[in-house]
Amino acid sequence: MINFEEELKRFFPSLEIEDSEEAIYRQDMTDAADLLLGVIREDYAGYSETPTE
Amino acid sequence: MICFRCGAPLSESDFCNACGVDVRRYKKIVYAANSCYNDGLERACVRDLSGAEHSLKQCLKLNKNHIEARNLLGLVYFETGETAAALTQWVISKNISGTNNLADEYIDRFQSNQSRVETMSTTLKKFNKGLELAQGGSFDLSIIQLRKVLSMNPKYVQAHNLLALLYFERGDFEKARREIDRTLDIDRGNITALRYLNEVNAHLGIPDDKNSKGIRIFDNPSAQVIRSGNETLIQPLNDREPLGLGAFIQIGLGVLIGLAITYFLVVPAKERAAQEAANAELYAYGETIDEKNATISELESRVSALEQNNITLSDSLAQYEGSNGAVDANNYLISAAMAYIDPNQDATQVSEYLELIGDDYVETSSSYEFKELYTYLLNDIGDSVAQNYYDTGLSYFNNGDYTLAISYLSKAYMYNANNDNALYYLAMSYYESGDISTATDKLNTLIESFPTSSLVDKARQRLDEMSY
Missing domain, CATH: 1.25.40.10 (Tetratricopeptide repeat domain)
Incomplete structure (x- = not known):
């Protein structure tokens, strides 16, 4: 059974064209590769960052 | 693929060849x-x-x-x-x-396309406004706004879904179903639309399985609905077409309606068109007639002018010719003059030429010189010819030939206006021939011109007799 009020809450205002610039700047561009890189950097924090020969 | 750390191209190895990181x-x-x-x-x-x-x-x-x-x-x-x-x-x-x-x-x-950009921007704003109205409880205004949005962008899925929800809330399940179908035409996997579809179908009594060919008979027993996927077929039941008299009556009614339409709409229009054509033709004929009339009037004027000119010219010609013709009159006068000076011709010849000249010409149209010569000749030969004419005329009078008597006695009087006897017998000749008025005139002239004449008493006596 559809609950009108609950369903209505699921609708969100659409992004307007004037707001798209701000939306671009606010975009979270972190992906899995960034996370992986962060993990690797943490792992290497106690080690030298230059590759061993 | 490049290394996420140094950006060097990666090989099949598990490590970057450049920086050695585990990839x-x-x-x-x-x-x-x-x-x-x-x-x-x-x-x-x-x-x-x-x-x-x-x-x-x-x-x-x-x-x-x-x-x-x-x-x-x-x-x-x-x-x-x-x-x-x-x-x-x-x-x-x-x-x-x-x-x-x-x-x-x-x-x-x-x-x-700048206009499309404007349209899209307006669409988004109107949707947001419609959503705001719906969340504020103004469902009807929200529906109006969403319809405008969908008229500008028919593929706006969120707007379809929201409109379907509003129709569902209002109880318009058929309209909600239509909006959901439109959403699913654009986005077949739209979860919201699929959920709404289940609810709407439940209210409409349609089975959930879209692939089934389930039959649902509505409250109206005259039709059955078959749904197959997104298609809905409504087949009327007991829809046998009427046969027999009913069909003929319906056909007859249709023919009558067609005839009525033809009579009241088509025929007047055609008549009007024909009338206009006839009027146009009549107008053209009228114009032609006017032109002809104008031409006729002009020609009549010209004819009248020509006739007047003809009259004028004829009068001028008559002036030259006289009643006997001016040319002839001159010739006769010349001939009379020649006869006068010719010793071999007598006064009779001269008088004959002079008689050919009309008295009206001499009196009205002749020149002064013409009249002078005419009068001279007439006076000069008058006495001798007058006596001859008098004798001859009197002879005819005594013999009862009054016509010749009138002719000769007239000449006798013309050549000798002092001859009262010639005038008397001339009057008597007229009297005897029945011309009483001329006879009366002659007798009156006699009385006036010759008051001492011995014939005056006889003339008065004749006048008294004539008056009775």
């Missing part, structure tokens, strides 16, 4: 992202746009630099009416990679 997990992430992109692309091809959006977002969460996934995501947003979100993805894509990027083309195409 095994990175490669798995990239492969997973590609897999999500492929899934998103498959879903987009079958119009499962909601599913495609989900898969593509997953792809971008794994690999933000996946240009194809970002471009495709923008297309999916654009197709579902989220224009600003589409532009956002394309701009980000263009910033990640500016060369050979389809996002460039999408942005240029969109911005090339």
Whole structure:
């Protein structure tokens, strides 16, 4: 059974064209590769960052 | 594939040849992202746009630099009416990679038509306004606003869904069903629309299984509804067409209606057209007649002028000719003069020529010189010819030939106006021939001209006799 009020809450205002610039700047561009890189950097924090020969 | 750390191209090895970082997990992430992109692309091809959006977002969460996934995501947003979100993805894509990027083309195409940009912007604003009205409880105004939005952008999925929800809340299940169908035409995997569809079908008594050919007879027993996928067939029951007399009556009514339409609409129009044509022709004839009349009037004027000119010329000619003709009169006078001076001719010859000249010409049209010569000749030969004429006329009078008597006695009096006897017998000749008025005139002339004449008493006596 559809609950009108609950369903209505699921609708969100659409992004307007004037707001798209701000939306671009606010975009979270972190992906899995960034996370992986962060993990690797943490792992290497106690080690030298230059590759061993 | 490039190394996430140093950017060097990666080989099949699990380590980067440049910086030596372990790339095994990175490669798995990239492969997973590609897999999500492929899934998103498959879903987009079958119009499962909601599913495609989900898969593509997953792809971008794994690999933000996946240009194809970002471009495709923008297309999916654009197709579902989220224009600003589409532009956002394309701009980000263009910033990640500016060369050979389809996002460039999408942005240029969109911005090339400024009116479309305005329309899209207005659509988004109106939807937001409609949503605000619905959340505020103004359902009717929200419905109006959403209809406007969908008239500007029929592919706006969110607007269809919201409108379906509002119709559902109002109890217009058929209208809600229509909006849901439109949503599913655009986005077959739209979860919201599918949920609404189940609810609406339940209210309409339609089975959930879209593939079934379930039959539902509505409250109206004259029809049955067959649903097959997204198609709805409504077949009337007991719809046998009327046969026999009813059919003929209906055909007859149709013929009568057609005749009535023809009589009241077509025939007057044709009559009016024919009348106008006839009037135009009549007008043309009228103009022609007017032209002819004008020509006739002009010709009549010219004829009248010519006739007048003819009269004038005839009068001028008559002036020259006289009653006997001016040329002849001159010739006669000359002949009389020649006869006068010719010793071999006598006065009789002269008088004959002079008699050919009319008295009216001598009196009215002759010149002074003509009249002088005429009078001279007449006076000179008058006495001798007058006596001859008198004797001859008297002879005819005594013999009872009054016509000749009148002729000769007239000449006798003409040549000798002092001859009262000639005048008396001339009057008697007229009297005897029955011309009483002329006889009376002559007798009166005698009395006036010759008051001492011995014939005056006889003349008065004759006048008294004539008066009775």
